Amino acid sequence: MSSGATSDSDSQLDASIASIDNVLGWGPVVNLLCKHFNIPDLSRSSGLKKIHANFDTIYRKLEKAYRRNAADERIKGGIVGIYARMCTDVLLRNKLFKKGFISQLIPLIEIPSCRNLALQSLTTITHHGGLEVRMELAKTTTRPLLQVIKDFPDDRNAVRLAIITISHCLSACLTDGTEKNPHIAESLPLLEAVAALTDALRQPNPGYELVQHAIEFLAVSSQHCKLPQSTINLLVAGLRCKDWVFRATCLGGLVRMHAQGAQDDQRSMDPNAVMRCGSQTPPSRLHDIMREYGMEKCETRITLKTSMDYQKAMTDVVRDYDMYGLGKKLAEIILRTEFSIADGYFQFENPATGARETGTDIGLPFNRWIDALPLCAKAIRTKRVPAEADMADILDMKSLVMRQRVGDAVKIANIAIKRNPDFAYAYYIVTLSADRVAGLMAAKKGMKCTQMTPFVRFQMMQRAVEMAGDYGIQILHGSASEGDEKWAEGVAFLVSALEDSKSYMAQAPPDNRHHKNVLYWNILLRIAMEEHISGDLHEIEGSLRKLKTAEEFSKWMGVVPPKTQLRNTQQTVVKLLPAALDEWIGFISTVRTENEALETPNAEKIEQDLAAWMEHMDIDGGSGGDIHANHHHGHGKSTFALPFSSKLAELYRCSWCGNPSAALRKCSGCGKTRYCDGACQKQHWKKEHKQQCKPKD
Structure with a gap:
């Protein structure tokens, strides 16, 4: 095309653009530019395929026009709008990023007439953008967007779009982005973003879309920077919000906030301490509680008796060499209590030196006591008694768990369950696996077994509380990235956790070491889920009293309750809820889900x-x-x-x-x-x- 023809075309474009009424917005401008530059239909897959085939030609044409019309805000804005539409296609988006088109977009934020178009384009790009795109935009756009929020607080649309983009980008950086770059949080203005988004939620009627994006970022950021007290209060008060996704997002944020510096949970106990407690009279208040429950049903008493029976079984086998009989005894002992099998050795006095020695050949195929478990299992299987197959599996599974080979134990458990669907201990072993979904299903199925000891039942119950609580929060927080369609499933998990926590509290021995964790969940879930919870928490005084008692039992047994992530979260919520509600109840009470403006259907319609x-x-x-x-x-x-x-x-x-x-x-x-x-x-x-x-x- 000659320069004269180009000039005529440009003049025609300028005239066409000028004829479009500003009131009509950017849509007509973008459409006109697409027609002028012969851009295929961006709303159809066939059009996008044509752009793929001719991308370099089309981009050169648009980029040249952008530079030539540097003084024309509407043409520059329209070209950026075309880019934004292209970004709905992942491959085109990646090609545009490699060309550096963001450098054309960012300057438009500072031009009043182009600001909202630029912000909407960023929202569209990050809405469809992948992780690398969002990480890159987090670095280049976060500060300019924070400036928009600061400089134009009364432009509700500009603030909304800026917050959506900030949330898209920073939330991606702080979740999946940390796997690619563990130090990315250090390069981002997280505290400034936290302050800006917290303040935005104080504005009258901020809008549900803004609220969702803001609270997601605040919850995700809690693990990566020290939140201001007001933001922490917002997360705590958010547990009383009517919107389930908002509520679960806040709970997830509070749990993550306490990850750093948290102590590991207690995974074992000193059996000598348990036996000492079992043989001693506890403090009077704890003694009264144990006596009311039934002293012989309490964990410390059962553990003491089990330890004595275990040592007697090991003493007997030295005399009778009956590995089959030992196996049957140990299988029954394992089902009584968590710390049933001690890892000891046979020791004898050396007549020459008088010293206690191990490793003496006493005619048994083992010297280390836990080595007896698989040998006893083999002895039981040798008898080929079908009714005793479960016993052999119990011994093998316990042996593998004690050797930190849980995965191998789970394999045996799954095979055993196929043989005997009423095998409670096998279900319990599956609950120890890393797969929370499989573990929770096993716990629920296991609790329906007709034959099980109290120990096995309460172990599955407390595992069910922990796994359903964790998974419910994960689903409800993650459902925001799946269109919220899974919220009812997430709620069902939390309901399950709360119900099982109540059953455990009502039935388990008061000195069971898992009471503390179950109560942490119970308190958090009651605050988050029950309809009427006051700032003074008088509705859950019973749970708080039981937690105090559980921690007293723990200290009596020589274990100071560790400052775990869950314990610290529970303490923060209980401590801050009154002040948090005072500060944020006005905002929390206005948060409504989008559909709440519609007529609420009756229960039958909801079910359908x-x-x-x-x-x-x-x-x-x-x-x-x-x-x-x-x-x-x-x-x-x-x-x-x-x-x-x-x-x-x-x-x-x-x-x-x-x-x-x-x-x-x-x-x-x-x-x-x-x-x-x-x-x-x-x-x-x-x-x-x-x-x-x-x-x-």
């Missing part, structure tokens, strides 16, 4: 909608489509942003074992009951459902 969603179908019969189609943070509306009901949560729990899951199978008969798998459905059918199942109308 949730059931339909679980089947991925519209209630009207059409396909529900991609349940992950909506982006996070309120860009799409959740069908289930509704007031909590326990009936609703039950739809996410197995009708037999109570395990929470989004992947439950329905009874083909009545269509009402739901199950983890065929094993649960079979058990429920045999025990209860056969008499209750009525075919669907």
